[in-house]
Amino acid sequence: MIKKYWSGIAASLVVFCLFLVSISVFLRVYQTGPFEIYLFNWFSVGDFSVSWGLLFDTLSALMFMMVTGVGFLIHIYSIGYMHDDPNRGRFFWYLNLFIFFMLTLVLSNNFLSMFVGWEGVGLCSYLLIGFWSSNKDYLIAAKKAFVMNRIGDLGFILGLLVMILTFGSVQFGIVFSQAGLLPIGHISVVLIAILLFVGATGKSAQLPLFTWLPDAMAGPTPVSALIHAATMVTAGIYMIARSHAIYALAPDVLTVVLWVGVATAVVGAIIALRQSDIKKVLAYSTVSQLGFMVAALGAGGTHAALFHMVTHAFFKALLFLAAGSVIHGMGGEQNMYKMGGLRKLQPITFAVFLVGALALSGCPPFSGFFSKDAILLAIYQVSPWAFGVLIGVSVLTAIYVARLVFLVFFGPLRSDVHVHESPLIMTIPLVFLAVLAATAGIYHPEFEWVMVIITVSALAMIWWVTYSRYAVQVKDDRSDGFMSLDVVYSAVIVRPILVIARGLSTVMDQIVLDTAAKELGQTVVQSGESLRRMQSGSIGFYLWMITASVAVILIGLSIWPF
Amino acid sequence: MSDIFFWVFSVMAVVSALSVVLNRNPIYSVLSLIVCFFSIAGHYVLMGALFLCAVHIVVYAGAIMVLFLFVIMLMNLKDVPEFVSKWWHFGAAGAAVAAMVFGLATHLFQSYNPRVIGDMQLKPIAQALFTTYAVPFELSAILFLSAVIGVVALGKSE
């Protein structure tokens, strides 16, 4: 019994201890203000040196608490979810590694060690998506996530280089104080802002780099909840919020950020409307909500974005875990059209799912309402147009959430599986998360009564309409390929390129380039052939070469007058 | 007094090192290398680095050379031709070594700055290891761990 669970228990205990630490850190930050801990000097190259350190301020302490708190609940849940997986030891290993890298990302006091965490969470995401490595599709999804993230990372790296060239440092304090001395719209600041945003686009699944996130649902459900809803995807949000001092100096970039966020919110919501896989709906909804947060950042509403990030972490983790509980109960089935009527078979799951769904669609007493309200308010002050679009997205959100709830929990069961409620070890974290998702909004209780009335009535209408459509008489409107950006990419980018390439190949390639290329290739092949003999595989020969080279270098150095 | 010991140890070290290289019997090579390490340990004592001497003996004579002896005893290596076959290899090796020593000499002799250590104490070394060199120290611990795992994996018969 213990032997079966010990890996999970050990991993959870570690995260729980971290959570306790995070609470004490948060209290200290709250009482005495931010503080920094110097760890060690990482490396020095010339004048440029980087040290590792931990920075605790309100932002990072908040993230610290969120990552460890949600992480702990998900660890507990995973003990139940993964209990008969033969590789659960490895699974918890990866989860803990992920927590480590996420905390590195969040707590570091400079951009470079933050980048270490940034890469690390990407790696863990890759490992966990492809966790069930016997399925080839999952491996492809893992690779896709990794490559998509790498595109964004390239932006991050370039941004770091520009930063080092401009400021000569990557320490947060130095960079932000020096950036403050530059005029608004200074070219290098704009460049840094754009490049960092490219990085955030990859990690936080924004247009056009978001297609990896839905595919990432191949991993075990707790992973989807932890990494692809609550923590890693918020890394981009965190990074932009952290460097808001830079973004404040580049208003044009902020506009770009705003509209990218809005567009992502729209696209994500539309695609979510027509999915049949329960986890895909939630994944696209995550994309859409991340779009909200990015739009809020673009509008300068950092606090609103962070607030939504926290509440979203709670209710999206809750939704994913509850979906996991549904999938667990259905014996691995993820197609919503095969579900139905689970409200009586899985009462606890249904109750918590309802809380999450209401929070996601922004129903007033729940946390989602307050945070979404804050975001919309922030955006309204900057761009009424964006505000209007996002109101529409909110309506779409309510629709797909209602569709999800009705398809899964109402009506008759549309398959012959024996459904059972999940064990306590899975439902207890769910209840905790549900309480959090319901009440997290209290900490920011600013709202307009008008909004409450409008929202409630709109929601009631939407739920009434969708009830008849999805619960009473199921309308099969799935179209998984519809608007899938992969199709769009292949139609808009890949196909034309292929056509042009084919045309060019007949004219240019075969006549002009082929002869040149052939000659060049021959030369390369021949030189490679002759160089290949260097790699004889004989250690003795290598030792000779090493000694001879060292001798040549040493003699060269002593003859050369340096 | 220490002059005499210096020469004794130096001659011992060079002769046993030559014996490592030139002896045809691998077991004798190993034993010569042990002798060489002991004479180097003697030099450490002369320089006052008593702790280093002890660690040197424990690590080299106590662990590394036992491994060599072990491996050589387990594989009967009588049939391996001990030296390179072609005569010009010896000449080339001599030339390469000479060139290297020449290059080294021109560089090192300018910057070499010997310091009398006196009594090299354990505490400062340990302090340096755990403060200034903490990261390399931890890294070498990781290196050790991975070597242990690697050796176990290599040694397992499939």
Add this chain to the structure above:
Amino acid sequence: MIPTYSYLVLGCILFSIGTLGVLIRRNVVIVLMCIELMLNAVNLILVSVCEPVFVFFIMMVAAVEVSVGLALIARVYRKFGTTDISTFGQLKG
């Protein structure tokens, strides 16, 4: 008493003997031993300029190198039945 450059000279002599061994011996175990000899020559010089910490790191690396190297050699010996360095050519490019 002891001349200034004595340890440097001694270290260089030992180092070159080690290098010579690496180049002219065919038994891979002996080659590994000669590499140990070279490392120790360096250690001697480092101690004489009072850098004890680096000596420790070299010792650590030497221990790791020998254990992994000997395990590899044992493996190769099991597969090819010889430790003659000039017969290893499997990694030919």
Add this chain to the structure above:
Amino acid sequence: MFDFFFIIEKLILISAVLGITLFIAAYSTLAERKLAAFFQDRIGPDRAGPFGLLQPLADGLKFLFKEAIIPAKADRFLFVLGPSLSMLAACMACAVIPWGPDLMLFGRTVALQITDLSVGLLYLFGLVSFGVYGVMIGGWASNNKYSLLSTIRASSQMISYELAMGLSLIALVLTTGTLSIREIVLGQPGWHWNILAQPLGFMIFIVCAFAETNRVPFDLPECETELVGGYHTEYSGMQLGFYLFAEYINMFISSAVMTCLYFGGFQMPFIASLGLPQNVVALFGVVFFFVKILMFLFLFIWIRWTLPRFRYDQLMRLGWTGLIPLAIINLLATAVFQLCN
């Protein structure tokens, strides 16, 4: 520059220490046989001298006068080198043992220790690992498959148990804060013996000491039922005598080391409060030290004639999966305890 008296003093000390060591080692062979006889309800050797007290002398003379045969296919040089190295390593360990408190003779302070090395513990540890060579070289040089097999057994056993021994020693060093044996002894006056601070470490150490001296229940290298006579199958005459004698010397030395490290060495409880002159105190200390050593020697012999021998795989499993993890836990616990203090 040369302190003539210093040299004389040290020469006397060295010969005294070596003499006593050899004497005790010789008589522990007799004790072994007498005690074995006692445990098995026999009389034991009683022909040479009163109660057989001259038996060790007779044995030694027999070894000396027998022909030392060197097998035709053996490597002659290494064959002789092996037992000599064993003996050398065994005898060299006496150098850092503090045999008693300082004596005051002719107005000089005479330390009853050949040399007080600041790294004495590492010196001992180095010698332990050096002792492996004697066995390895002798066994290999015999050119006999049983010798080689038991050589491999002996050396892998010694290497394995050295690890646990080293780890328990590190834990001890953490509590004492010094590597000098004398300072370790001086750091445990009265009843403040290190055994009280390091009970687990001592248990590990004594098991490893049994393994390092190849005594029952770890005498696999000399296991007659499997390996004829062990690594010294081909040996005869004084060379065999060296190997056998080195084992008893090792036994004596490891008893002395255990006494110094864990049982207060020459420290005697209550003696300080009696107000005796220093030389008397020193004398009492030496006597008490030897009493403790003899008790350990008795323990060695007692265990040999009481316990059966391990199987080889059991021995290895005990070393790697029992003692080493235990020693690591002990080390961690000690470190945490020291950190909290």
